Amino acid sequence: MNKSFYQYLMSERNENSYEPIAEFANNAFLDQSFPKQSTDFEEISKYLEENASYLPSMTIFDDVWQNYLLSIN
Template sequence: MAYRESFYRFLMTQKDPDSINDVAQFANNAQNDSQFPKQEQDYEKLSEYLELNAPYLPSMTIFDEAYQMYLDKMSN
Protein backbone atom coordinates (compact mmCIF):
# COMPACT_ATOMS: atom_id res chain seq x y z
CA MET A 1 0.00 0.00 0.00
CA ALA A 2 1.36 3.39 -0.95
CA TYR A 3 2.10 5.96 1.68
CA ARG A 4 -0.66 8.48 2.13
CA GLU A 5 -0.17 11.62 4.17
CA SER A 6 -2.63 12.33 6.94
CA PHE A 7 -5.61 14.57 6.32
CA TYR A 8 -4.24 17.06 8.85
CA ARG A 9 -0.95 17.34 6.99
CA PHE A 10 -2.83 17.98 3.76
CA LEU A 11 -5.13 20.48 5.48
CA MET A 12 -2.15 22.48 6.74
CA THR A 13 -1.18 23.12 3.10
CA GLN A 14 -4.49 24.98 2.73
CA LYS A 15 -3.86 27.54 5.50
CA ASP A 16 -4.07 31.21 4.60
CA PRO A 17 -4.72 33.69 7.39
CA ASP A 18 -5.74 36.36 4.86
CA SER A 19 -8.23 34.20 2.96
CA ILE A 20 -11.99 34.18 3.38
CA ASN A 21 -12.15 30.76 1.68
CA ASP A 22 -13.99 28.28 3.92
CA VAL A 23 -11.37 25.53 3.59
CA ALA A 24 -8.56 27.98 4.38
CA GLN A 25 -10.46 29.14 7.47
CA PHE A 26 -11.00 25.52 8.53
CA ALA A 27 -7.26 24.89 8.15
CA ASN A 28 -6.37 28.03 10.11
CA ASN A 29 -8.66 26.96 12.96
CA ALA A 30 -7.64 23.29 12.90
CA GLN A 31 -4.03 24.35 13.40
CA ASN A 32 -5.03 25.73 16.82
CA ASP A 33 -6.92 22.55 17.80
CA SER A 34 -4.44 20.65 19.97
CA GLN A 35 -6.70 17.56 20.06
CA PHE A 36 -7.14 17.27 16.27
CA PRO A 37 -6.39 13.67 15.17
CA LYS A 38 -3.23 14.60 13.29
CA GLN A 39 -2.38 11.11 11.99
CA GLU A 40 -5.89 10.17 10.85
CA GLN A 41 -6.82 9.46 7.24
CA ASP A 42 -10.26 7.88 7.72
CA TYR A 43 -13.26 10.00 6.75
CA GLU A 44 -15.62 8.54 9.36
CA LYS A 45 -13.21 8.99 12.27
CA LEU A 46 -12.37 12.55 11.22
CA SER A 47 -16.03 13.39 10.68
CA GLU A 48 -17.01 12.08 14.10
CA TYR A 49 -14.21 14.02 15.80
CA LEU A 50 -15.18 17.26 14.04
CA GLU A 51 -18.90 16.88 14.74
CA LEU A 52 -18.22 16.46 18.46
CA ASN A 53 -15.18 18.69 19.01
CA ALA A 54 -14.91 21.45 16.42
CA PRO A 55 -17.12 24.45 17.18
CA TYR A 56 -14.87 26.41 14.80
CA LEU A 57 -16.28 24.45 11.83
CA PRO A 58 -19.60 26.12 10.93
CA SER A 59 -20.66 23.38 8.49
CA MET A 60 -19.61 19.79 7.85
CA THR A 61 -19.94 20.61 4.15
CA ILE A 62 -16.63 22.46 4.49
CA PHE A 63 -14.99 19.31 5.84
CA ASP A 64 -16.54 17.30 2.99
CA GLU A 65 -15.07 19.73 0.45
CA ALA A 66 -11.64 19.64 2.10
CA TYR A 67 -11.70 15.84 2.34
CA GLN A 68 -12.55 15.56 -1.36
CA MET A 69 -9.59 17.84 -2.16
CA TYR A 70 -7.45 15.54 0.00
CA LEU A 71 -8.66 12.43 -1.87
CA ASP A 72 -8.03 14.11 -5.22
CA LYS A 73 -4.48 14.98 -4.20
CA MET A 74 -3.79 11.49 -2.84
CA SER A 75 -4.96 9.87 -6.08
CA ASN A 76 -2.46 11.80 -8.21
Protein backbone atom coordinates (compact mmCIF):
# COMPACT_ATOMS: atom_id res chain seq x y z
CA MET A 1 0.00 0.00 0.00
CA ASN A 2 1.26 3.45 -0.91
CA LYS A 3 1.95 6.00 1.75
CA SER A 4 -0.52 8.82 2.11
CA PHE A 5 0.26 12.32 0.88
CA TYR A 6 0.46 13.45 4.52
CA GLN A 7 3.08 10.80 5.29
CA TYR A 8 5.15 12.03 2.36
CA LEU A 9 4.62 15.67 3.35
CA MET A 10 5.91 14.94 6.86
CA SER A 11 9.24 13.89 5.33
CA GLU A 12 9.57 17.51 4.15
CA ARG A 13 9.24 19.01 7.64
CA ASN A 14 12.07 21.21 8.86
CA GLU A 15 11.33 23.56 11.71
CA ASN A 16 14.47 25.58 10.95
CA SER A 17 13.64 26.21 7.30
CA TYR A 18 11.77 29.05 5.65
CA GLU A 19 11.45 27.19 2.36
CA PRO A 20 7.79 27.13 1.24
CA ILE A 21 7.54 23.33 1.15
CA ALA A 22 9.02 22.94 4.63
CA GLU A 23 6.69 25.63 5.98
CA PHE A 24 3.72 23.87 4.36
CA ALA A 25 4.76 20.61 5.99
CA ASN A 26 5.34 22.25 9.37
CA ASN A 27 1.91 23.88 9.28
CA ALA A 28 0.14 20.75 8.04
CA PHE A 29 1.65 18.91 11.01
CA LEU A 30 -0.13 21.35 13.32
CA ASP A 31 -3.43 21.08 11.39
CA GLN A 32 -5.54 18.59 13.32
CA SER A 33 -8.10 18.33 10.51
CA PHE A 34 -5.71 17.61 7.64
CA PRO A 35 -6.88 14.50 5.70
CA LYS A 36 -3.97 12.38 6.90
CA GLN A 37 -4.94 9.09 5.24
CA SER A 38 -5.81 10.49 1.83
CA THR A 39 -4.04 9.72 -1.41
CA ASP A 40 -6.63 11.60 -3.48
CA PHE A 41 -5.55 14.84 -5.18
CA GLU A 42 -9.06 16.30 -5.38
CA GLU A 43 -9.86 15.63 -1.73
CA ILE A 44 -6.64 17.17 -0.46
CA SER A 45 -6.77 20.09 -2.88
CA LYS A 46 -10.33 20.95 -1.89
CA TYR A 47 -9.47 20.70 1.80
CA LEU A 48 -6.51 23.04 1.39
CA GLU A 49 -8.44 25.57 -0.68
CA GLU A 50 -11.22 25.73 1.91
CA ASN A 51 -9.32 25.34 5.17
CA ALA A 52 -5.60 25.96 4.95
CA SER A 53 -5.04 29.66 5.46
CA TYR A 54 -1.43 28.74 6.22
CA LEU A 55 -0.80 27.84 2.56
CA PRO A 56 -0.04 31.09 0.70
CA SER A 57 -0.25 29.50 -2.77
CA MET A 58 -1.73 26.30 -4.16
CA THR A 59 1.33 26.14 -6.42
CA ILE A 60 3.26 24.92 -3.37
CA PHE A 61 0.81 22.04 -3.00
CA ASP A 62 1.04 21.26 -6.72
CA ASP A 63 4.84 21.07 -6.48
CA VAL A 64 4.74 18.79 -3.44
CA TRP A 65 2.07 16.62 -5.10
CA GLN A 66 4.37 16.06 -8.10
CA ASN A 67 7.19 15.08 -5.75
CA TYR A 68 4.81 12.75 -3.90
CA LEU A 69 3.81 11.03 -7.15
CA LEU A 70 7.46 10.51 -8.04
CA SER A 71 8.12 9.01 -4.63
CA ILE A 72 5.37 6.40 -4.91
CA ASN A 73 6.19 5.27 -8.45
